[in-house]
Amino acid sequence: MATITMLNMAGQEAGTIELKDEIFGIEPNENAVHDVVKNYLANQRQGTQSAKTRGEVRGGGRKPFRQKGTGRHRQGSSTDPSQIGGGVVFAPKPRDYSYSVPKKVKRLAMLSALSAKVADGEMIVLDELKMEAPKTKEMVATLANIKAGKKPLIITAAKDENVVKSAANIPGVRTALVGTMNVYEIVNHDSFIVTKEAIEKIEEVYL
Template sequence: MPKLDVLNVSGEKIGDIDLHPGIFGIEVNEYVLHDVVKNYLANQRQGTQSAKTRAEVRGGGKKPFRQKGTGRARQGTTRAPHYVGGGVAFAPKPRDYSYKLPKRVKRLALFSALSAKVAAGEMIVLDELAMDAPKTKDMVKILSNIKAEKKSLIVLQDVSENVVRSSNNIQGVETTFVGSLNVYDILNHDNFVITKKALERIEEVYA
């Protein structure tokens, strides 16, 4: 059973916690991780790109020169794709790139991402993370104390406006909540910082 130290905001160990082996100790499935990250990025696409085809650009109604006798290749319009001002061949049009994956696949990917963080020693458990006022300097000090100065994802159980506002101006630091946790954010950050209550909430929901 995986076990991690529990730290306070000063970076001192105040205990340890046993992690659920079915969530934080499974064999990492890289294929599923790739599948879910690709799905997440596809779902973020706006799909608003658009270009005109030769049928949609203005002009080109007149034949540029006669069919025979010029020695040149025959042309019917100046709005063909190889002309300047012509349409685009296979022009992109607005479309929806999103698609769905089975719940079991997404769950397995989440467990794989969490297990990967534990195996790599990149998961940090805090006893609690509460701030009386939004102060970026205090958050920087906390992250320094727990050795999470690089790109870090902070996971809370509930919305804490002071913590969120304190983290907003720190480059590479992002705050999220248990209900909004996703595989892409976990893998996209070097450190996974989570409070003890948020950890217990994850185990309660998925165990």
Template sequence: MPKVNVYNVLGEQVGEMELKDSIFGVEINEHAMYEMVKNHLANRRQGTQCVKTRAEVRGGGRKPWRQKGTGRARQGSIRAPHWTGGGVSFAPKPRDYSYNVPKKVRRVAMKSAFSSKVVENEMIVLDELNLAEPKTKEMAKILANIKAGKKALIVMDEKNDNVIKSVKNIPNVKATLVSTLNVYDILNYDSFIITKGAVSKVEEVYA
């Protein structure tokens, strides 16, 4: 079983925690993680782009000049794609880019992401994280105490509005819950900061 140190908000080690091999010690499957990152980015796309085809562009109903005898190339409409102001060939239209990934692949990817953070020593476990009031300065001090990286993801087991509000004004720091955790966020941040309660919840959910 992999072991990690547990710290308090002052950056002092207050103990150790054993992690489940089946979640934090699995063989890392890079392809599964790639599939989940690709899926996450695809699902985020709005797909609202829209360009007009020659059928939708205004004008061009009359043939610009007669077919023969002018010495110029034959033309049927001034709204053909090769004309300025004409329609676009194979124009992009609104579409849904989202798709589903099999549940087994999702689970393998999540476990691989967790394990990669343990292997790379980017996982920081806190005994607890509570703030009496929203204070950006206080949160920045805590991150400095635990030596978090420039990009940090804070994972909690329960919603804490004070923590969420305190990180909003800190660049490249995000607070999230176990229930909304995804592979993209885990891999995108340098430091994976998680509370003991959240670790227990992760082991319960992905057991």
């Protein structure tokens, strides 16, 4: 088991915590992480893009100019894609980009992402993260104390409105729960800040 030093909100050492190798100590599988990240981004696409084909644009009821004698190319319809105001060739239409990946791949990708954060020294464990009221200034100070970097991801075991609101206006900072965190956000952030209570819940979910 890997042992990590916990910090308090002041950035001081507050004991140690042992991380289970089955979750935080596996050999990261880059293929699984890539598949899940690609799936996440595809599922975020709205798929609402649309353009008109030559059969949908207005006009085209008559030949725009005579066949011969104009010095121009032959043309039978003003809706042809080569004409100004004509339709679009193979026009994009609304579609659903979402698809699913196997649960085992999702699980492997999550464990790989968590293990990579530990291996790279990008995981910061706090003994607790509590605030009396929503205070952006206090959250900024806490992140500076623990040297969180410019793009930290904060994971808590349960929703705390004071923590969420305190971090909401800080550029690059994102908060999530153990149940809502995803592989894309973990690998996309510089540091992974997690409370002791959240670690226990992660191990409970993934063991």
